[in-house]
Amino acid sequence: MDKQQNSQWGTRAGFILAAVGSAVGLGNIWRFPYVAYENGGGAFFIPYLFALLTAGIPILIMEFTIGHKYRGSSPLSFFRLAGKKAEWIGWWGVIVAFVISTYYSVIIAWAIKYTGYAFTLKWGQDTKDFLYGDVLNLSEVPGEIGGFVPGVLIPHLFVWAIVFLILFGGVKKGIEFANRIFIPLLTVVFIAIVIRAVTLPGAMIGLQSFFQPDLSKLTNATVWVAAYGHIFFSLSIAFAIMITYSSYLPKKSDVTNNAFITGFANSSFELLAGIGVFAALGFMALQSGLPIDEVVSVGVGLAFVAFPSIINEMPGMNVIFGVLFFLSLTLAGISSLISIVETYIAGIQDKFNISRGKAVFFGVSLSMLFSLIYSTNSGLYFLDTVDYFINNFGVAALGLVEVVAIVWVFKKLDTLQTHADAVSDIRLGAWWRISLRYITPAVLGYMFIDLLRLNIM
Numbered sequence: 504m505d506k507q508q509n510s511q512w513g514t515r516a517g518f519i520l521a522a523v524g525s526a527v528g529l530g531n532i533w534r535f536p537y538v539a540y541e542n543g544g545g546a547f548f549i550p551y552l553f554a555l556l557t558a559g560i561p562i563l564i565m566e567f568t569i570g571h572k573y574r575g576s577s578p579l580s581f582f583r584l585a586g587k588k589a590e591w592i593g594w595w596g597v598i599v600a601f602v603i604s605t606y607y608s609v610i611i612a613w614a615i616k617y618t619g620y621a622f623t624l625k626w627g628q629d630t631k632d633f634l635y636g637d638v639l640n641l642s643e644v645p646g647e648i649g650g651f652v653p654g655v656l657i658p659h660l661f662v663w664a665i666v667f668l669i670l671f672g673g674v675k676k677g678i679e680f681a682n683r684i685f686i687p688l689l690t691v692v693f694i695a696i697v698i699r700a701v702t703l704p705g706a707m708i709g710l711q712s713f714f715q716p717d718l719s720k721l722t723n724a725t726v727w728v729a730a731y732g733h734i735f736f737s738l739s740i741a742f743a744i745m746i747t748y749s750s751y752l753p754k755k756s757d758v759t760n761n762a763f764i765t766g767f768a769n770s771s772f773e774l775l776a777g778i779g780v781f782a783a784l785g786f787m788a789l790q791s792g793l794p795i796d797e798v799v800s801v802g803v804g805l806a807f808v809a810f811p812s813i814i815n816e817m818p819g820m821n822v823i824f825g826v827l828f829f830l831s832l833t834l835a836g837i838s839s840l841i842s843i844v845e846t847y848i849a850g851i852q853d854k855f856n857i858s859r860g861k862a863v864f865f866g867v868s869l870s871m872l873f874s875l876i877y878s879t880n881s882g883l884y885f886l887d888t889v890d891y892f893i894n895n896f897g898v899a900a901l902g903l904v905e906v907v908a909i910v911w912v913f914k915k916l917d918t919l920q921t922h923a924d925a926v927s928d929i930r931l932g933a934w935w936r937i938s939l940r941y942i943t944p945a946v947l948g949y950m951f952i953d954l955l956r957l958n959i960m
């Protein structure tokens with residue numbers, strides 16, 4: 504009885520917190536601000552909102568409905584949806600989730616390492632040294648594994664220990680419990696950081712450049728592609744994750760409304776992150792006298808190079824600011840990582856019919872072993888390569904296959920709509936159907952062809 508109860512969410516809020524926990528991650532804090540900045544600043548909000556409303560939320564509703572209706576891990580849900588010929592779509596998602604878990608975990612290990620380091624504030628002048636020097640000790644030479652970086656290896660093993668404990672606790676007493684603590688804490692910490700950032704001298708310089716719309720970018724297809732790509736990553740959709748999480752919903756649960764709440768919560772977080780990060784960059788521009796586009800560095804560099812230097816220069820309370828910033832990355836990262844790992848643990852459990860405990864033990868050990876390669880000196884090099892491959896081929900291609908299979912091959916849109924409408928307050932109509940039938944396949948199809956063109960031809 505108790506065991507049964509522990510394999511479902513205890514409350515609606517518990518499910519929403521877990522879904523938001525999965526969605527709000529490293530992507531919101533370091534990825535969104537620079538993607539928006541590079542793709543037209545304020546003008547990016549137009550393709551972003553379009554992608555959210557025509558792909559993000561419609562697919563989220565679809566995945567919540569699949570999980571809720573078929574009540575299984577992603578492979579099992581697809582099997583129940585259309586038999587053996589659909590099951591592999593679920594496995595594709597499981598494999599993508601597995602690969603992401605291996606490198607996502609090491610970024611969290613860096614954040615933990617930096618949280619500790621922020622206490623000392625011995626960042627020094629050239630913060631690039633953190634990556635390649637004292638702190639992370641990564642190699643700039645690709646392919647040279649070198650050895651383990653001890654300072655990273657220990658936090659990395661610690662990340663896996665936490666993930667193991669949370670997942671071992673079960674859906675309600677593990678995942679839901681952890682998110683009930685992490686997400687409110689993350690929200691409070693993050694709002695504190697943003698308030699501090701926007702009150703720094705120079706904040707306006709940053710905000711202006713973040714919001715300043717470059718409307719000419721709107722006619723550029725890559726900007727639209729970037730918006731779609733980001734929405735997929737940011738909402739954790741087309742990874743089998745949201746199907747898994749919604750399979751633990753009680754029978755009576757509103758799926759449509761939950762999807763809207765999750766989608767808007769994730770976007771609010773992203774917007775807040777953009778404001779905080781750019782306000783801090785504006786401060787940096789003022790301090791250094793450099794134009795803003797020279798202080799904006801992309802990717803890993805934003806959180807792990809630019810931020811430490813900002814923290815260093817900050818007037819008063821910079822220790823607290825630094826600790827809180829890296830703590831928020833850690834919390835956001837762990838709540839996403841547990842959703843990724845849960846996805847393939849659920850797949851393993853259903854397929855081999857083993858106990859949850861065994862599946863958790865086996866799944867976490869396997870991920871941990873593979874993830875150790877990123878704890879070596881060449882970690883960053885492997886990470887960049889795998890991340891690029893996964894984001895593009897894993898996500899864009901899988902999203903396309905998933906939507907086309909459900910809508911056009913197995914023709915399940917009506918079945919899913921009937922199910923969602925039966926349990927939800929909001930009725931699904933033309934907006935949902937047109938988005939999934941035409942808009943999403945067209946945009947993802949274009950993205951995929953473009954990707955092949957860039958990589959092969």
Ligand code: PHE
Nearest residue numbers: 526528529530531737739839
């Ligand atoms: N949505 C998470 C983020 O924004 C990333 C993520 C991707 C989480 C895939 C789970 C699975 O960072």
Ligand code: NA
Nearest residue numbers: 526527528737
């Ligand atoms: Na996100």
